[in-house]
Amino acid sequence: MKLYRILDMNDERNFCTLENGMMVAFDQMKEVETVAISVLMKTGSKFEKKEQSGISHFLEHMAFKGTNTRTAKQIAEEFDMIGGYFNAYTSREKTVYYAKVLKDDIDTAVDILSDILQNSSFSDEEIDKERKVVLQEMAQTKDTPDDIIFDNFQEAAFPDQPLGRSILGEEEIIKSLSRDQIIEYVNSRYGFNNVIVSAAGNFDVNNYNNLIKSKFNLLPGKSENLEIKSDYRGGESRINKDLEQVHFVLGFEGVSYYDDDYYTQQALSIIAGGGMSSRLFQEVRENRGLAYSISAFGSSYADNGIFGIYSSSSDYNINELVDVVITELHKMLDSITEEEVKRAKAQVRAGLLMSRENPVSRAEKFASNLLIYGRYVPISEVIDKVNAIDPSKVQKYLRKILSNNKQPTISSIGKIDKLYQYDTIKNKLKV
Structure with missing residues (x-):
């Protein structure tokens, strides 16, 4: 047989x-x-x-x-x-x-x-x-x-x-x-x-x-092929808790891993808050001392995703932190440089190539390729997509998520009495 x-x-x-x-x-x-x-x-x-x-x-x-x-x-x-x-x-x-x-x-x-x-x-x-x-x-x-x-x-x-x-x-x-x-x-x-x-x-x-x-011959019979659709809606989670700092996450509807902007979202995450040279780290920590750390992230799923920013600061500094984050996002709409994109692409490529030296990473990556795409995706194919990213593409993607008619997602924990209300932050985000 x-x-x-x-x-x-x-x-x-x-x-x-x-x-x-x-x-x-x-x-x-x-x-x-x-x-x-x-x-x-x-x-x-x-x-x-x-x-x-x-x-x-x-x-x-x-x-x-x-x-x-x-x-x-x-x-x-x-x-x-x-x-x-x-x-x-x-x-x-x-x-x-x-x-x-x-x-x-x-x-x-x-x-x-x-x-x-x-x-x-x-x-x-x-x-x-x-x-x-x-x-x-x-x-x-x-x-x-x-x-x-x-x-x-x-x-x-x-x-x-x-x-x-x-x-x-x-x-x-x-x-x-x-x-x-x-x-x-x-x-x-x-x-x-x-x-x-x-x-x-x-x-x-x-x-x-x-x-x-x-x-592997004793597994159960055929599993039901479930198609679970998810719908990003956005909203707010606001928890008042006696903590030294206010923890804050701001997010927007992102893209699935099938989307053409999947790697663009990764580049944006790096440029915005992916390391010590990122826009937000430089302005929030180095220039203003508002937070110990700040980071941006992209999470993708089969049918959608999220782009977000996380940081924490004292309750009397939290609104300034929010203002700086929003200001920097707005600045990035028309000021992302070739140098920033070059650094972002270098980080993505380095991560991809370094993971190729680890058998665990390679085994899991191959399995994930089959889960998502039904095939092995050559590293050269991924790098070609990363290399195709330019400043205009990142700026276009950022404008798309900021102007999306779906509302942003905001999560906060700490002494939040002084934190802007949800609608105030929403209005400040408008482009």
Whole structure:
């Protein structure tokens, strides 16, 4: 029986789709002594029903808590025995489990990863233990203003939608999450067609493919192909709390990773607040001493995105900080220089090329390429798009997000009595 749709064993970077729908990718790096395995599940908090909020992240925790053949301690001991590293993370659109080991230990890495993803026991005892851990993680986040402000920001940008909910979930839901709910979620979201297994490093391709075929054969059947649409709306989250500083995030509707302006948004983030030479760092910190740090960011999803700016300052300086941010954004509408764009493009290129030296980054990048674009995206193709960015393109994109008829998103935590009201900031932003 033919299992592969496409595969060229002579290509150092390739992928295939098994008949059951699972995608398998490899990216060879013959000059290194290690191999990284990344198992990407096409699911995250964006795909959760309201009553499941936080279940993707909770399931990620449970994967390391024992299987039908290994205890949690045995899993840890086996990886430590080979000097390997393994971990996992959950985002809004994917959940990733990964390992990095010496090239001769690929069999062990695949065996353990396939075991925890197919044979986790989900005992009630371990669920209750991990429930406490996750609740402590949630409490820690709530006590950290520069963490929780971004959850509040996301909720204000995408209210009453899965994309707006915290990846950690809601406390009451985590407290009541049951074994049956976890198993039901696994069966519905961890099917073969929702899995991408990617390897990068020094390994034998035939051995790797045979390992994946033989080890990953107990996943649930086909998962439902959910199309979850999100609608950026904008708004405000404003929390009065006795803190030394007011934490502040200002954001706008951005672009998806399919948009032509995806890399333009990255360049804008760098020019506005991507380092010590950025506009906002120079004006806010170096020239005025209003904040210890300030940064700009772009977050993209399948159907939309966000461009935002974060900083914090004392309550008596916060409005001056807001004014400076808005003034600098307005200045950038017609004053971005070739030199600034050149520096931004250099940073994007450096990040891309440096990540190519890390097997973990390469394995995860290939898996993400397949998730988003359904193909491997050559680094040269990305660099061509980055090189095409010029000042007029960045300025045009900035004008588009500032003049968008959708309202901005503002999130603040601290002694906010002196902070401008939402409508005041909105009016100041108008171009």
